[in-house]
Amino acid sequence: MKKQFNRMKQLANQTVGRAEKTEVLSDDLLMIERRLENVRLVSHNAHKRMVMCLQGNVGSDVEKRHKKLPLTALSQSMLDGGSQLGDESLIGKMMEVCGEAESKLAFEQSQHEVQLERDVLEPLSQLAEVDIPNILKQRKHLAKLVLDFDSAKARCQATKAYPSAANAQAMAAKVDTLKEEMDEAQNKMEICKDQLAADMYSFSSKEGEYARYYVLLLEAQAEYHRRALASIESVLPSIQSQQDKWTEKPAFGTALEEHLKRTNREIALPIEACIMMLLETGMQEEGLFRIAAGASKLKKLKAALDCSTSQLEEFYSDPHAVAGALKSYLRELPEPLMTYQLYEEWIQASNVSDPDKRLQALWVVCDMLPKANKSNFRYLVKFLAKLALESDVNKMTASNISIVLGPNLLWAKTEGSLAEMAATTSVHVVSIIELIINHASWFFPEGSILKEIALEI
Numbered sequence: 001m002k003k004q005f006n007r008m009k010q011l012a013n014q015t016v017g018r019a020e021k022t023e024v025l026s027d028d029l030l031m032i033e034r035r036l037e038n039v040r041l042v043s044h045n046a047h048k049r050m051v052m053c054l055q056g057n058v059g060s061d062v063e064k065r066h067k068k069l070p071l072t073a074l075s076q077s078m079l080d081g082g083s084q085l086g087d088e089s090l091i092g093k094m095m096e097v098c099g100e101a102e103s104k105l106a107f108e109q110s111q112h113e114v115q116l117e118r119d120v121l122e123p124l125s126q127l128a129e130v131d132i133p134n135i136l137k138q139r140k141h142l143a144k145l146v147l148d149f150d151s152a153k154a155r156c157q158a159t160k161a162y163p164s165a166a167n168a169q170a171m172a173a174k175v176d177t178l179k180e181e182m183d184e185a186q187n188k189m190e191i192c193k194d195q196l197a198a199d200m201y202s203f204s205s206k207e208g209e210y211a212r213y214y215v216l217l218l219e220a221q222a223e224y225h226r227r228a229l230a231s232i233e234s235v236l237p238s239i240q241s242q243q244d245k246w247t248e249k250p251a252f253g254t255a256l257e258e259h260l261k262r263t264n265r266e267i268a269l270p271i272e273a274c275i276m277m278l279l280e281t282g283m284q285e286e287g288l289f290r291i292a293a294g295a296s297k298l299k300k301l302k303a304a305l306d307c308s309t310s311q312l313e314e315f316y317s318d319p320h321a322v323a324g325a326l327k328s329y330l331r332e333l334p335e336p337l338m339t340y341q342l343y344e345e346w347i348q349a350s351n352v353s354d355p356d357k358r359l360q361a362l363w364v365v366c367d368m369l370p371k372a373n374k375s376n377f378r379y380l381v382k383f384l385a386k387l388a389l390e391s392d393v394n395k396m397t398a399s400n401i402s403i404v405l406g407p408n409l410l411w412a413k414t415e416g417s418l419a420e421m422a423a424t425t426s427v428h429v430v431s432i433i434e435l436i437i438n439h440a441s442w443f444f445p446e447g448s449i450l451k452e453i454a455l456e457i
Helices: 002-020 027-053 062-068 070-085 090-161 168-205 207-245 256-263 269-281 295-306 313-317 319-332 343-350 355-367 371-388 398-408 418-438 450-455
Strands: none
Touching: 027 090, 027 168, 027 207, 062 070, 062 090, 070 090, 090 168, 090 207, 168 207, 256 371, 269 295, 269 313, 269 319, 269 371, 295 313, 295 319, 313 319, 319 398, 343 355, 343 418, 355 371, 355 418, 371 398, 371 418, 398 418
């Protein structure tokens, strides 16, 4: 009897062992099962990285998030700085206007992040941390129920296979009990299996919906950037307008017409200021425009002229620095004073062989200069003609002046260094400038503007 019981137990254990390996899912469900864990993992990682991209506090509303954003802190710092500097400073004005713009950008960002949490992060978290884990949990529970069913089935079959003749009634009752346990286990297994299959199929059918989260991410980012760009573009015209109205801008390196318009002048400040100083203290200075000035003094004068200061008394005693600043201004113009547009006309006029016709040709080109260029060129030439009258003392004849200043008045619109440009045009330009200086009164007979009184010759 004992041997028979041990045999039944061994058979039941073998059957249970096989039950653990029993596969109850169809092939398509097995494919879904294999994808579940991968989807959970990649969704979890994507969610984690998205959260790291957020700059506000996760879970907070728009207003609270806005207060904590780095952009908001930047905005407040700029507004405070603008208030400190005041409207007298362009930096202060720009800090105030741009600080307000940064605050709007921060608000757009906070709205964007709240939307991302609602439409992308929360669904991804639900998928990775709740929905898929619940399905996987069900799968483990089904495996346990399958094991319970197979164990009950094995015990029932083992009892039927080895009936006991000694107590047939008790054995029959036991078989019935085991069968009831087996049926109950099977029922639980089938219910769990159906529920699991339904959840797995539901997951598979919603894969397009889950994939949509990533599309929503890009769409939300695109909308955010559109709103942010619109916010910036709405304030840029005001910023540009305030900058344009600000008169304290560098004169060196700025287009002539832009400088004149901004300062409401006819003659560029560096040209007028330098000539006025030279008329007073530099007309008899030997080698003016030819002898280089001290670098530090020249740099200081250029900076002083750039900020439109009227405190220039210290430079009256250094005519070479003043002449150097004037020469630098002409050289640093984005377009030469005699213009790129008329470059070929100037060269062709200088090549006319007949002296009288050459002068007439040069006068025609000179008359074609834009109004601003012509006014400033006339002002400069009348000064240079006056300077040449003192050549017995200052050694700066019209020819010498043309050699040192010519390359700063006209050059070709080609790539290359100043030396290369000078080499290309020097011969023609020197002859052009020399002729115009020597015949300044013929080229520019009018002298009505107040600034030219001191230059009349």
